[in-house]
Amino acid sequence: MPTILQQAMNLLVGDQPNRPATKSSRPLRQFTDNQLIKLESEIGKTLFGDIPKGHKRDFFCLDEETWIWHEVWTDKDGHKKEQTIRYEIHPNGILKVDGAKNYNLIKGQELLNLTTAIRMYRERVMRELYKRDHRTGALLTGEPGLVSHHG
Amino acid sequence: MANTISYPTSYNHTRNLIEQPLSIQHETEAHTFDVSEMDSQTAGDNTKYNVTQAVIDQVQNINLSKEASDTTKFIVAYGRTLARSQ
Numbered sequence: 223m224p225t226i227l228q229q230a231m232n233l234l235v236g237d238q239p240n241r242p243a244t245k246s247s248r249p250l251r252q253f254t255d256n257q258l259i260k261l262e263s264e265i266g267k268t269l270f271g272d273i274p275k276g277h278k279r280d281f282f283c284l285d286e287e288t289w290i291w292h293e294v295w296t297d298k299d300g301h302k303k304e305q306t307i308r309y310e311i312h313p314n315g316i317l318k319v320d321g322a323k324n325y326n327l328i329k330g331q332e333l334l335n336l337t338t339a340i341r342m343y344r345e346r347v348m349r350e351l352y353k354r355d356h357r358t359g360a361l362l363t364g365e366p367g368l369v370s371h372h373g
Numbered sequence: 374m375a376n377t378i379s380y381p382t383s384y385n386h387t388r389n390l391i392e393q394p395l396s397i398q399h400e401t402e403a404h405t406f407d408v409s410e411m412d413s414q415t416a417g418d419n420t421k422y423n424v425t426q427a428v429i430d431q432v433q434n435i436n437l438s439k440e441a442s443d444t445t446k447f448i449v450a451y452g453r454t455l456a457r458s459q
Contacts, residue, residue, distance in 0.1 A: 250456040253456075283445055314435060316438050329430060348448070
């Protein structure tokens with residue numbers, strides 16, 4: 223089964239060599255919200271620099287109030303490690319939820335880092351994935367659905 | 374690479390990168406506070422207003438949360454939703 227990125231590329235260049243390549247002017251319409259989130263995360267996971275070999279990372283906007291950090295890796299003893307952190311945006315601050323019991327409002331450097339990452343995510347996802355101005359939302363191209371691959 | 378948050382190479386991956394003291398390279402939309410906009414007589418004397426660091430931190434938390442909220446709603450409305458509806 224083709225991956226989301228393969229599906230996206232197929233929409234752009236065609237998936238069968240004997241068939242003329244067709245290109246929809248709105249290929250992103252065919253994607254579900256979850257598929258769009260995965261494409262956004264392809265950009266989001268690159269915001270923090272190179273991903274170490276053997277690590278899998280995701281960073282994405284889940285909905286209007288929630289961001290997700292997820293990382294999977296194997297430690298030096300060969301044990302698989304996984305970390306999922308949810309950041310919830312509230313009027314009085316951003317709540318960090320790590321597991322079932324650990325939650326607190328983030329502050330200081332961590333808050334600055336997260337809000338900077340969110341700002342960068344908006345700029346790059348809007349421009350590179352949705353082809354829209356990240357300040358106004360205006361289209362930057364006549365073909366807004368073209369997908370860029372990162373990672 | 375532009376628009377990349379770099380982090381120490383000694384980073385221990387048992388912790389979330391967002392928690393780390395990061396070196397941030399961000400080329401656009403820098404937000405600065407222009408001190409010259411303050412009244413010249415009050416700019417150098419915050420003490421008489423008893424402005425504590427805790428209050429400043431709380432204001433910063435609220436401002437950053439508001440910005441994060443607006444940004445997140447923008448991504449969903451102008452990115453994800455419009456991509457599927459137009």
